[in-house]
Amino acid sequence: MFPQLKHISNTKRSILIIGIVVLLAITFETFQQLYYIRRYELGDGITFFALLKTQAYRWIIWLMLSFILIGYIRTRVSRKKTTQSILKLIGLIISLVILNIFIIALSSALFSNHTFSITDLLSEYIPFFTYQKAPIYTLGYIAISMILYLYFENEKLQIEVQELSELKSTNSKLYKQLSAQVDEKSTILNIKIGNKRKIIPVAHISWIEADDYCVKVHTTNSKTYTMRSSLKALEEKLSANFLRVHRKAIVNMDLAKELHLANASNVILHDDTKIPVSKSNLKTVKDFLDQY
Known part of the structure; x- marks a missing residue:
């Protein structure tokens, strides 16, 4: 006015x-x-x-x-x-x-x-x-x-807002310095089961399967948990040993024992679970294995 x-x-x-x-x-x-x-x-x-x-x-x-x-x-x-x-x-x-x-x-x-x-x-x-x-x-x-x-x-x-702004700026700088030294990837998954929360260490996850609007988390003890999330969101949170091998699967490559290339490509886990590898993701899987 x-x-x-x-x-x-x-x-x-x-x-x-x-x-x-x-x-x-x-x-x-x-x-x-x-x-x-x-x-x-x-x-x-x-x-x-x-x-x-x-x-x-x-x-x-x-x-x-x-x-x-x-x-x-x-x-x-x-x-x-x-x-x-x-x-x-x-x-x-x-x-x-x-x-x-x-x-x-x-x-x-x-x-x-x-x-x-x-x-x-x-x-x-x-x-x-x-x-x-x-x-x-x-x-x-x-x-x-x-x-x-x-x-x-x-x-x-x-x-007070000015003081908080200055504090935020200082903390932001410290965060950036620390984040350069600390791995931000998740070490656990927090899955809601009824009225409870199930904490699953990432190291115990063998692979993750897309299931409509949810995902199925398969663990090394042969149990499966349903989680409200997407593969894309989990892929960003998980460490580098979790590879997107298919549009419907992420695999913990630390638990993979074989890669079959005949006909349809598959990753074979330690428990002999076969997970298909798509043509678009095959090179990524090979490059990962070539590092070892």
Whole structure:
């Protein structure tokens, strides 16, 4: 909506927003008072700008006292929120509102056309401004408290995110250094059987057979387990001695004893299991065996 605000820091943006809100509040209250004065004929010759001047200095006093609230919230934002801390904040807001009303009542009494009187101050000015200003001043301080709390919490979170980002970067470098030295291939397969998990050492797997959307894991003890996975996914996880010999089979070549090339090619395992080798994978199998 306001792309130019993106280039302003969060602090300046917050100050700008508060300033705009205060300006709108002053303008609204000025129009409101002007309406009542003209509607009920409470005075003659009173202009919008004359009222605006009066409202402005009162809101400036309110804004200046709000810095006490800003300082208080800044020092408390990192602490644990308790009932006592909330009551202290409410007490501070009430105190600031009372101080506001006293200051503007005193200034109005001093600069009025009448002789200053303590009696008038207590019986007329303070009750009048309490009725007129206390609700809106209180709401204003509550709004500022909420905005400031969210702002300082966001500021704290940004610092933590930055620290985590730096930690992540450091850990990423360490991971890359370690991964160059450590074999990432799986040493076990974790297979779900009912409500249990079966842990099978990779060294005990003789071959793996594709079965629709699952695979059958054949082990050296002649047991077979069904696993929800694909051959491609397992091929990437298993060590180099597991070769894809067919589109439907992966073989643990450490357990292979023969390769038959007559007619249809087959790998023969130690338990005499025959596993077909496809033409496209035959060269890979030969190259593997040629290493030994």
